[in-house]
Amino acid sequence: MSEWSPQSWRSLPKYQMAEWEDEAVADKVFAKLGKLPPLVQAKECDRLKSLLAEAGRGERFMVQGGDCAERFLDCESERLETQLKLILQMGMILEHISGKPIGKICRVAGQYGKPRSKPTEVVEGLGEIMSFKGDNINGFDPKDRKWDPQRLLEGYWHSAATLNFLRGYAANGDHTPVQSIEISDLKGSEHAASYTADAQAIAQKPLSSEQLEFFTSHEAMQLDLEEALTRAVGSKYYNLSAHLVWIGDRTRQLDCAHIEYFRGISNPIGVKVGPSMKNDELKDLVTVLNPKKEEGRLMLITRYGAGKAEAMLPGHIQAVKESGVPVTWQCDGVHGNGVVASNKLKTRCFDDIMTEILEVIAIHQRCGSVLGGIHLEVTGQSSVTEVVGGSMNITEDMLLQNYETYCDPRLNYAQAIEATFRVANEMPSAERAAKQGK
Numbered sequence: 041m042s043e044w045s046p047q048s049w050r051s052l053p054k055y056q057m058a059e060w061e062d063e064a065v066a067d068k069v070f071a072k073l074g075k076l077p078p079l080v081q082a083k084e085c086d087r088l089k090s091l092l093a094e095a096g097r098g099e100r101f102m103v104q105g106g107d108c109a110e111r112f113l114d115c116e117s118e119r120l121e122t123q124l125k126l127i128l129q130m131g132m133i134l135e136h137i138s139g140k141p142i143g144k145i146c147r148v149a150g151q152y153g154k155p156r157s158k159p160t161e162v163v164e165g166l167g168e169i170m171s172f173k174g175d176n177i178n179g180f181d182p183k184d185r186k187w188d189p190q191r192l193l194e195g196y197w198h199s200a201a202t203l204n205f206l207r208g209y210a211a212n213g214d215h216t217p218v219q220s221i222e223i224s225d226l227k228g229s230e231h232a233a234s235y236t237a238d239a240q241a242i243a244q245k246p247l248s249s250e251q252l253e254f255f256t257s258h259e260a261m262q263l264d265l266e267e268a269l270t271r272a273v274g275s276k277y278y279n280l281s282a283h284l285v286w287i288g289d290r291t292r293q294l295d296c297a298h299i300e301y302f303r304g305i306s307n308p309i310g311v312k313v314g315p316s317m318k319n320d321e322l323k324d325l326v327t328v329l330n331p332k333k334e335e336g337r338l339m340l341i342t343r344y345g346a347g348k349a350e351a352m353l354p355g356h357i358q359a360v361k362e363s364g365v366p367v368t369w370q371c372d373g374v375h376g377n378g379v380v381a382s383n384k385l386k387t388r389c390f391d392d393i394m395t396e397i398l399e400v401i402a403i404h405q406r407c408g409s410v411l412g413g414i415h416l417e418v419t420g421q422s423s424v425t426e427v428v429g430g431s432m433n434i435t436e437d438m439l440l441q442n443y444e445t446y447c448d449p450r451l452n453y454a455q456a457i458e459a460t461f462r463v464a465n466e467m468p469s470a471e472r473a474a475k476q477g478k
C-alpha cells in the first residue's frame with residue numbers, strides 16, 4: 041500500500057464531496073482552517089477508543105445519536121442543552137436497566153455535511169436546483185443552494201461554540217433536568233408503569249461524572265475540510281474536529297478517497313454498512329481500516345432496514361470473524377427504514393426502527409458476536425413530529441405540525457426515550473438476568 045498522508049486521498053475517485061468554484065476563496069478558507077486550534081484532544085479520542093474496545097468485548101454499550109443534519113440556527117443554549125440531556129438520559133436508562141456502563145457519542149458540533157441520493161431536486165417555481173448538502177456546504181433555502189466554501193468556517197465557529205457550551209454544561213451546569221426523565225407522553229404504552237418506576241429510581245441516584253461524559257462525532261464527508269482539521273500528534277495523525285468520525289454508506293468504496301483518508305488517522309472510526317455490502321468487500325474493508333487489529337479502532341454501523349438483517353448480518357459477522365479484525369458492532373435502526381409519506385415528507389415508522397434493532401440483537405446473540413451499541417437520529421425537542429408511531433401515536437397527517445428537519449426525520453424526545461427503554465429491556469445482560477433471577 042502506498043504511503044499515507046493527510047492529502048493522499050486527493051488522487052483517488054471521490055464521491056459526495058462539494059467542489060468549490062472559486063478556488064482562491066477556498067484556498068484562503070483552508071489556510072485559515074488549517075491554523076485554527078483543534079476542537080478536541082487526541083487523548084480524548086484515545087479514551088473513546090478504549091470505551092469502544094470495551095463495547096466490542098461486551099463490557100459496555102454505546103449510544104450514538106443526534107440530528108441527521110445539525111443546523112447552524114439550532115446553535116443556542118436551550119436547544120443544545122436539551123439535545124445533550126436526551127443523549128445522557130438514553131445512557132442512564134440503558135445503564136439502569138442493563139447494568140452495563142454506557143458510552144455516549146453525540147452527532148453534534150460538526151454534523152454539517154450531508155451525502156444525498158440525488159445531486160439535484162426539482163422545486164415548484166424554481167425548477168431543478170442543487171440538493172441541500174448540509175449547512176457547511178449550502179443553505180436550505182432553495183435560493184441559497186450554491187456551494188460556498190466560506191460556510192466551512194461558519195461550521196467551525198458553530199462547532200466551537202457548541203462544544204464550548206456543552207463541555208461547560210457537562211462540567212458545571214445545573215444537571216437537575218438531566219435526572220428527570222419525562223415520561224408523561226408515554227402514558228399510552230403498556231409498559232408505562234415500569235417506565236415510571238425506572239425513571240423514579242434513576243432520579244434518586246446521584247449522577248456520576250462518567251454519566252455526564254460525552255464524545256462528539258460526525259460523518260467526515262467533505263475531505264478537504266477534514267484534512268484541514270487533521271493534526272500531527274507525536275508520530276500519529278488525528279482528525280481533531282471530533283472524537284469519532286464515520287464513513288457514510290455512500291462513500292465507503294474500497295480504493296476511493298474516503299477509505300484512503302480514514303486509514304491514516306488514529307481516531308476511533310465508524311463505517312456504515314448497508315445492504316449493498318458484499319461479504320468479501322467487508323473483509324477487505326476492515327483489514328484496510330484496522331490493519332493493526334486494534335480493539336476499539338473500528339465500529340461497524342449496520343443499517344439494513346427492518347426485515348433485512350437476517351439475509352445480511354450473519355454473512356457480515358462471518359466475514360469479519362474470518363478477517364481476524366476486532367470490530368465494535370453498532371446497529372443504526374434508522375437509515376434503512378426511510379419511507380415517503382403520502383404528503384411527500386420523508387418519515388420513518390417507529391415500529392420498523394424497533395424491529396430492526398431487536399432483529400439485530402437476536403442475530404448477534406445467535407451468531408456468538410456482540411452488539412456494542414445503537415445509533416439513532418433523535419432530537420430532544422418534545423414537539424417534533426417527523427417519525428410516525430410510538431406510544432404518542434404520531435400519524436402521517438400529524439407530520440406537518442412540527443416537521444423541522446433539513447434532512448432525515450428524527451425520533452422526538454418521547455419516541456427516543458421509549459425506543460431506549462425497549463432496547464434496554466431486550467439487551468442481553470448478565471447483571472439484569474441475575475437481578476431477575478433468570
Ligand SMILES: O=C[C@H](O)[C@H](O)COP(=O)(O)O
Nearest residue numbers: 108154155156157158447448
Ligand atoms: O442522512 C442520510 C442521508 O444524507 C439521507 O438519508 C439522504 O437522504 P436523501 O435520500 O433524501 O438524499
Ligand SMILES: C=C(OP(=O)(O)O)C(=O)O
Nearest residue numbers: 108288289290312343375
Ligand atoms: C448519511 C447517513 O447515513 P448512511 O450513510 O447510513 O445513509 C447518516 O448517518 O446521516
Ligand SMILES: [Mn+2]
Nearest residue numbers: 108417447448
Ligand atoms: Mn441521516
